[in-house]
Amino acid sequence: MPDQPARRTFKGRLKRGLVRVRTHVPPGLRLLLGLILIVGGVFGFLPVLGFWMIPLGIAIAALDILPIWRWLRGQRRQ
Template sequence: MSDNHHRRLDRRVDRIQGRLPDPMARALGRIRTPSATWIRVPAGILLVLGGIFSFLPVLGVWMLPLGLVLLAYDIPPLKAPIGRVLVWGERRWREWKRRRRGNARPYS
């Protein structure tokens, strides 16, 4: 079962990585390698802490989900819920774009 969760997480992060600019996509690819655990875990913890303290300048709520995704690669109980949240978020994003496109008015 855990292998299915890992594959789901990988597929979703692959899609995100494919939409990023090349330098960011390469950096994400390096962080996702199995040998990068020593970078991924501290970065994930720091991002989660930064997301918790998002009321401070420079830090933001965007840091929390990014940190959780990084931690999900190394903490098995996080893989299933984070994978589900990524699937849910992608669906919501597509629905939002579809609604927005439908509400767009042509220029007169």
């Protein structure tokens, strides 16, 4: 199993997906997309939606939240 290419592992696919979202989705929309995925994950008992959407939504929302948080912390120190 360790000799599988990175693109076939779950972690590799998640990284590629996050890079794709970071490059193709505008910054304000990433946060909204992440929140929509989290809310959709709450309805994981439905056939199309699933609990997998919660961690994916958190990861996508973190793409926007972390830079804002770092910027705010930098502003406080000055």
